[in-house]
Amino acid sequence: MPVVLQAAGVVKSYGVTRALRGVDFTVHGGAVNVLIGENGAGKSTLMRILAGVEQPDQGELRLDGAPISLRSVRDAARQGIGIVFQELNLCPNLSVVENIFLGRRVGNGFQIDRRTERDRAAEVLRRLKARIDLDTLVGDLRIGQQQIVEIARALVEDARILILDEPTSALSESEVATLFEILAELKRNGVGIVYISHRLEELMRIGDYITVMRDGAVVASIPVAGASIPWIVQHMLGEEGGLPSRASSEVPGAPVLEIEDVTVRRADGAALVEGVSLAARAGEIVAIYGLLGAGRTELLEYCCGARAGEGVVRLDGVRIDRLSIAERVERRLLLVPEDRQREGLFSNLPVGSNLSLSFLSRLAPRGFLSPREEGRAVDGMIRQLGIKAESGETPITALSGGNQQKVVIGRCLMRGPAAILLDDPSRGIDVGARAEVFEVMRALSANGIAIVFTTSDLLEALTIADRIVVMATGRVTADVAAAGADQTALIRAANGVPLGSERASQSATLGAC
Amino acid sequence: MAAALIRLRALIALLVVFVFFAALAPHFLSVGSLLIMAKHIAIIAVLGIGMTYVVLTGGIDLSVGSIVGLAGMVAGSLILNGLTLTAFGLVIYPSVPLVVLIAVLLGGAIGLANGTLVTRFGVAPFIATLGMLYIARGAALLSSGGATFPNLVGNSELGNEGFPLLGAGHLLGIPTPVVIMTLLALVAAFVAARTPFGRYVYAVGGNARAALLSGVRVGRVKTIVYVISGMCAALVGVLVASDLVSAHPASGETFELSAIAAVVLGGASLAGGRGTIGGTIIGACVIGTLSDGMVMMGVSEFWQMVIKGTVIVAAVILDQLQGRLGGASDRG
Numbered sequence: 093m094p095v096v097l098q099a100a101g102v103v104k105s106y107g108v109t110r111a112l113r114g115v116d117f118t119v120h121g122g123a124v125n126v127l128i129g130e131n132g133a134g135k136s137t138l139m140r141i142l143a144g145v146e147q148p149d150q151g152e153l154r155l156d157g158a159p160i161s162l163r164s165v166r167d168a169a170r171q172g173i174g175i176v177f178q179e180l181n182l183c184p185n186l187s188v189v190e191n192i193f194l195g196r197r198v199g200n201g202f203q204i205d206r207r208t209e210r211d212r213a214a215e216v217l218r219r220l221k222a223r224i225d226l227d228t229l230v231g232d233l234r235i236g237q238q239q240i241v242e243i244a245r246a247l248v249e250d251a252r253i254l255i256l257d258e259p260t261s262a263l264s265e266s267e268v269a270t271l272f273e274i275l276a277e278l279k280r281n282g283v284g285i286v287y288i289s290h291r292l293e294e295l296m297r298i299g300d301y302i303t304v305m306r307d308g309a310v311v312a313s314i315p316v317a318g319a320s321i322p323w324i325v326q327h328m329l330g331e332e333g334g335l336p337s338r339a340s341s342e343v344p345g346a347p348v349l350e351i352e353d354v355t356v357r358r359a360d361g362a363a364l365v366e367g368v369s370l371a372a373r374a375g376e377i378v379a380i381y382g383l384l385g386a387g388r389t390e391l392l393e394y395c396c397g398a399r400a401g402e403g404v405v406r407l408d409g410v411r412i413d414r415l416s417i418a419e420r421v422e423r424r425l426l427l428v429p430e431d432r433q434r435e436g437l438f439s440n441l442p443v444g445s446n447l448s449l450s451f452l453s454r455l456a457p458r459g460f461l462s463p464r465e466e467g468r469a470v471d472g473m474i475r476q477l478g479i480k481a482e483s484g485e486t487p488i489t490a491l492s493g494g495n496q497q498k499v500v501i502g503r504c505l506m507r508g509p510a511a512i513l514l515d516d517p518s519r520g521i522d523v524g525a526r527a528e529v530f531e532v533m534r535a536l537s538a539n540g541i542a543i544v545f546t547t548s549d550l551l552e553a554l555t556i557a558d559r560i561v562v563m564a565t566g567r568v569t570a571d572v573a574a575a576g577a578d579q580t581a582l583i584r585a586a587n588g589v590p591l592g593s594e595r596a597s598q599s600a601t602l603g604a605c
Numbered sequence: 606m607a608a609a610l611i612r613l614r615a616l617i618a619l620l621v622v623f624v625f626f627a628a629l630a631p632h633f634l635s636v637g638s639l640l641i642m643a644k645h646i647a648i649i650a651v652l653g654i655g656m657t658y659v660v661l662t663g664g665i666d667l668s669v670g671s672i673v674g675l676a677g678m679v680a681g682s683l684i685l686n687g688l689t690l691t692a693f694g695l696v697i698y699p700s701v702p703l704v705v706l707i708a709v710l711l712g713g714a715i716g717l718a719n720g721t722l723v724t725r726f727g728v729a730p731f732i733a734t735l736g737m738l739y740i741a742r743g744a745a746l747l748s749s750g751g752a753t754f755p756n757l758v759g760n761s762e763l764g765n766e767g768f769p770l771l772g773a774g775h776l777l778g779i780p781t782p783v784v785i786m787t788l789l790a791l792v793a794a795f796v797a798a799r800t801p802f803g804r805y806v807y808a809v810g811g812n813a814r815a816a817l818l819s820g821v822r823v824g825r826v827k828t829i830v831y832v833i834s835g836m837c838a839a840l841v842g843v844l845v846a847s848d849l850v851s852a853h854p855a856s857g858e859t860f861e862l863s864a865i866a867a868v869v870l871g872g873a874s875l876a877g878g879r880g881t882i883g884g885t886i887i888g889a890c891v892i893g894t895l896s897d898g899m900v901m902m903g904v905s906e907f908w909q910m911v912i913k914g915t916v917i918v919a920a921v922i923l924d925q926l927q928g929r930l931g932g933a934s935d936r937g
Contacts, residue, residue, distance in 0.1 A: 452805075
């Protein structure tokens, strides 16, 4: 495959931190160039340099062999380099078309050529096989669809090089499949794709070349045909890593959280969650496995009081579904939300205040906070969870995604929870941090806390959970013990085929004979 | 170094303004004019304290100027005409402390209305309090048909004398409004830094959704800050009426802008979550010194407006710079 874009000896420092230490990276045209590494390995920095967001301190970029300098994202886009960031950069108040052409109006400078814009947007969305109405406001789309709009935005300018930073982290399996079809099509057209992801299976499936980064340097770069998952993990972590599987579960305790016949509807009456019942016992870890849009988030939000709906929720046998969020927190039911930045963190407060927020009423029995007592409690939690922060005064924004996630979990722990709901706790954090978060979840369950978490990663569910509840389009399609569960059946269940229904229909057919 | 200078910008601005007028304005450093200036600063600062809480939650309170006017009118009316109980055909004259209490509670009630509009009915704070700006001002004008309540000295026979002491009196040589402002600022700073409520205010301003999910009663916190702001404004209304020994329905017009300016100059972010009571007090000192200094120098009223506006915009630009230089989370 021809080399289209090359980075040679790229160095980038932020203050004293050297994010990139002389990186060589090659983008092959008509191929998927996979880039992998733990958070902080320098992947994102390298991508930002390739896309013109930042300029390297040393080293150079070569496009088709000729040195180039990219002064801005617009500049890079004009030269055929498009990027889709992990954090979506869309305006929720504008329509799909308007977002696709944001900053790149078609027209004579005065008037927007709406017809051309619409035609080209429709064309691109057709290529993406996305059934998204052009006039829908982006804010009304689900995350998966928004991601497709982002990709459309990069493609509408005929990008020769397309950089995708963790594009599948929010996509459902069918959306992922669609994306991969698109990538295959783009490959055939000679587009060089740079693909960053934490999902190893995915990389093996679609990658042509793989580059592993660690600590700001490239540690290996080979064709994917010569790589294997153990090989990747080994190079990424430097040594043996990964998730040890859960020890056989102890005798489960009494039911702590019970959910009965919960239904949540959208404003237009469509059911997001329909007749869901499940229970989590003391010391039990329950995984709700399902694709995006299965109703997992809505179910958890209903349980903690953040979403209207109907159905019974009991905590330690007491009904709590009429209580406010604050009252449920008082009764020690806590939620770790899916979107850390938007729903979990206070960027204006330091790590310590982020941790202690749900616990303040206990820290101030006479109405006043004692900095010493608060500091002691906070330091204890920082140590218990191994949060990489110098002290409680460290700004929350200085922490990596994994450590920020631990802070949100720590806030729930400080309250001494009876049950914790974690909505996709491994979203957007690297393999190492993920293992640590799961270690924390196990330690909690060992202390008798009931844990319910959602995931779209089946292996994650199988390794962490005692029990797996599969959801598809708002309904429970399977509820089985994790040990010895049939993976294929669970995946089918997540796609809407209830567990056991196959056999039932077979025996029905047999009976008819 | 640059970041440190920007963080101390309000203090530096105060120093610059003060030295400038001390050098150029005649009589600026005389005890008399300094005391008058301190009173003006106290008025802005008390409004600013309430406004700081509102701004910290990401809101704004445009109604404070009108509450100043209305609270003054209510106090004036109670002193002058008493409270008519039509059911009993009685007129009672409440004592001065009771008058102050009624006026402040009225301010709190207006704040409660603001807070309810914002939290229960989802009206944007700017709109809710803009509406209240008109309503309260209208009510102030209606209370007397637009006339002034003059000569609010009270009557010893009715047991309501002593009203002028609040605004014009002194305690150990310090004007009463300054004493009140100082006490209020200390309490407010303590509440902001050392109580769960104060922390909730910062949390709500930083990320309301996360605060809600963490068990913070976000609606209650937001409502309370408007009540605090309304009560501070009513207190100012009483102080102003007392100082002038008369209540005028137009009193307090554009005070809300001075209060917001003091808060912003003091380093608070209008987006919420960042700012301090101490900063606001310094901001109020800058605004007060600037106004009085320019008056003493004989700068035309029109130029005063231009200069004040320039200073406020410059402060906000510095605020943006601080954000870019990685402004740390400052509280207290």
